[in-house]
Amino acid sequence: MTDARGFPAFPRQRAGARFATTWWGRAWIRALEDTSLDRDLLQQGRAYAKTGQLGPITVSPGRLAAVAEHEYDTVVQVEQLTAAEWDRFLDQVAAKSGHIAALLDRDMPADLVEAAEAAGVPLLPAAGDLEPGCTCPDWACRHAAALCYQASWLLDADPFILLLLRGRGEHALIEALRRREPPTAPGTPAREAFACGTPPLPPPPPPGPFTPLGLDPAPGVDVSALEILAASAASRARELLTTGDLPRLTEHQDLVRMSAEFGLDLGLDAEVEAWRHDGPAALDVLEKPWTPTRQDLARARAQLEAAWEGTPPAGLHTTRNQWTIGDRQLRYGKDGRWYPFERRGTTWWPAGPPEPDPASLLD
Structure with missing residues (x-):
């Protein structure tokens, strides 16, 4: 045929x-x-x-x-x-x-x-x-x-x-x-499976924010820092228990995460804002410009042309993975999503969560 x-x-x-x-x-x-x-x-x-x-x-x-x-x-x-x-x-x-x-x-x-x-x-x-x-x-x-x-x-x-x-x-x-397709393993008859009953579920993790430990200070120990680290460990454990997955973070990413979760003032305001929008992916787009491959660039251009109905707006400026129009900017991420940014003074700040379709960010 x-x-x-x-x-x-x-x-x-x-x-x-x-x-x-x-x-x-x-x-x-x-x-x-x-x-x-x-x-x-x-x-x-x-x-x-x-x-x-x-x-x-x-x-x-x-x-x-x-x-x-x-x-x-x-x-x-x-x-x-x-x-x-x-x-x-x-x-x-x-x-x-x-x-x-x-x-x-x-x-x-x-x-x-x-x-x-x-x-x-x-x-x-x-x-x-x-x-x-x-x-x-x-x-x-x-x-x-x-x-x-x-x-x-x-x-x-x-x-x-x-x-x-x-x-x-x-x-x-x-x-x-x-x-x-792998061969299908022999299953268990439904009658036998139901006869086993349902095992009890583990108790859910405690809801709400982490509460202070009430530790007595010891010489040379910063109790507030220790409590933040304990709260961070509890937060990560809860995430692992809930989702079954815990992404590996660099030291810098973990510092931004803790700043976002516990309101630490470490001079990472833009990074914290990016993290709150989409975690490591948004932080990566903020900090690491990249040059799309020919395939990625063709896909990005096609999406933008569809959003603009084929006519780019006046004043458009393109650099690597960044499309800038005045005080607004779209950055194309390696995950195929679009991240909005806005100019604040001389710095570009994350302006919202990413979207797969740039048209929703151009309104």
Whole structure:
């Protein structure tokens, strides 16, 4: 059975129709537009795509194809993943059950793309990865550009189209994932399980803030500092008992945490404010600017373009992972979320908790 999929021709679109609404669809368009040096060609391609001047589209491993006006055969080639790359990608998908569920729900999880990228598996195309071809006489072909623009609509609706272009269709992928599922261990009959009864639960941790210990001071011992350390240990123990997880903190992070929890005045006001918004992740964004990878940058630009509806605001200034507009700033975190900042004097201060969608921070 072939993995090729056919789609009917797109009709003429309404005025103002957008080509992609998902972040991965926008990344596809970014790859197309970063590859082309001819802005007029792209404009013609957009017009051809919206006015329905392409025939039905066929998607197969490594290949997009359609018939344009005057029976021109238009093709866009995409490099397929190797067998080793597919194995690494499937390992990343199988490592988290939510990835499979998201794909089946026609969503492309950003953390899956990041994990694949870290494993050396490029899913989203970058500049130069799309190779157009057409039988028309033009050296720079508007038909291929139109085909790429229309493909963004297909990708929006079904991210499996992207995986098919990279070499494997949905059915082959699902079957490969099933083969990776561990064998199911024999279970206990329900009658036997219920007969065991329910063991008593441990008592819950004491609610409310930590109370002073009432220690008698000893020579050379700062009782107030000791009480803060004891309160901190109790707070961390309660977190471990409640969540089952206790992230490792550096000495600096732990100092900021204690300042935030116990109101210590150590000159870490901005750091404390960041911590109260989102803990270590927000503190990291405040203190450590970073340069996004090509993949991260494409995803960030796509999200911002969607938020701005394609038109950046006046006075926009970009530096590494920071987008600044006057006295407001958005910082793109390594976790794929956006962190708002505001200028106070000459310093940038955290202005709220992070959001996955920058549009909610631009109102």
